[in-house]
Amino acid sequence: QQPVQSPQAVILREGEDAVINCSSSKALYSVHWYRQKHGEAPVFLMILLKGGEQKGHEKISASFNEKKQQSSLYLTASQLSYSGTYFCGSFSDYKLSFGAGTTVTVRA
Amino acid sequence: NAGVMQNPRHLVRRRGQEARLRCSPMKGHSHVYWYRQLPEEGLKFMVYLQKENIIDESGMPKERFSAEFPKEGPSILRIQQVVRGDSAAYFCASSPQPIDRVQADTQYFGPGTRLTVL
DSSP states (O other): OOOEEEOSEEEEETTOOEEEEEEOSSOOSEEEEEEEOTTSOOEEEEEEETTSOEEESSSOEEEEETTTTEEEEEEOSOOGGGOEEEEEEEEETTEEEEOOOEEEEEEO | OOOOEEEOSEEEEOTTOOEEEEEEOOTTOOEEEEEEEOTTSOEEEEEEEETTEEEEOTTSOSSSEEEEOOSSSOEEEEEOSOOGGGOEEEEEEEESOOSSSSOOOOOEEOOOEEEEEO
16 A cells, blocks of 8 residues: 655745655555656655664655654755655565655745 | 666557567666556556566556566566557666565666557
8 A cells, every 4th residue: 555645745935944744554664755857767865764774865854753654754945956746655565655746846 | 887777768659569668777786676657646566576587566457568577688568459548657666685575775766668659
């Protein structure tokens, strides 16, 4: 069963902050975050593992609450390049199930 | 270090024809995943393969779709007798290996093949 993301869409001005939430009715063992720009491939942002280990490549942070089966992605001081659709993925049984996505639009 | 490669990037087929989509994983990656993305929708898992083995094909339609990852060469997603509903973007991802059933390493996505069925 795919995780649920909220909100569906958010519009920001440059420099503003936003939070994207991801929750699952099934146990979350690891959460993967990707960003996809229109017409392009999803790009890896962050992976959060049980026990608190995080692996990421950009200045975007995330949290993972195993008990609540939730993860949140924090976009801080947003830049125009943050625009895109953000997907969270929950990994179980060797495969990723993705949420429906959150579309972020950052305006100058 | 080349990333995940997919070809063709765009494929147009008429109803009833066959579509073959190719994916070459990143160097050193032996695990390949195929996903389908319908317009304005999220990514749906289709199949997970290792070299010469299909590990999980629970997301594949039962008919007309097949996938392989031979010992030599790219992974192939094959769609026989395409219909208009098959029009979508098909993404391939690769990873070094899953750590176990629940802890995964990063999956890297290719640029996708956009299939249009006329």
